[in-house]
Amino acid sequence: MNWTGAVVAAVALVAATAAGLVHRRRAGTVRQVSNDDGHAALLRDLGVPAGTVTLLQFSSAFCAPCRATRVICAHVAEAVPGVAHVEIDAESRLEAVRALDIWRTPTVLVIDATGRIAGRAQGTPTRAQVMAAVAPLLSAADIEKSSA
Template structure:
């Protein structure tokens, strides 16, 4: 009987962890506007364009990264002042660590001067992301 209770407990904990991950997927974190702009690594600085650049940090074998790429590229193609760039951090763990990236895909919205205005962990939700970016677009 103890084994049944242990199994039920393990299933409950696993279910709670799954719900937590689902809730956090695609959540937008806004940066404090009074915060200093971070010192960006060179590979990221080289990707910046006028307006807002969505820098997608991905890894080679990340399936959600491909889905995020489709959403971000389409959003950038349809929105003036918005650019999409992808950086594979598989071989650049120091870049990911410097940016505080713990998972892929992670998307950083950066202004032309390198100020981070928001970040998204996981696959972004198109409408929520566009609404959060509106104040920063021309």
């Protein structure tokens, strides 16, 4: 029995469990971002349509949760009028990744109809989290249409 090793093993297992639990709880939470504009040209270049609320998703090939995120965002975009979903391969747009301060995939930016970044989520959000982030940005007309 190697006591140094036993201590290192115990510390590693506790640290991994704590990190895993924190990561699981945080994943997908949409953080509000205030006055984050000035990226209008870049966002247009990335294919964000004007006049709609857009879920701009950054993905990479090295990323299993990106697929789940794609399904959820695409569903919301399909179900709610006035919401679009744009997916970007982070690897091929590293300049945008740097400019928009993306560090991990999947990251979803919630962009309002005027082209401002209103929120960002790392990890896979739930459908309810996406809906809650999108709802305050929609016009009354769109909300009426989606509930009809």
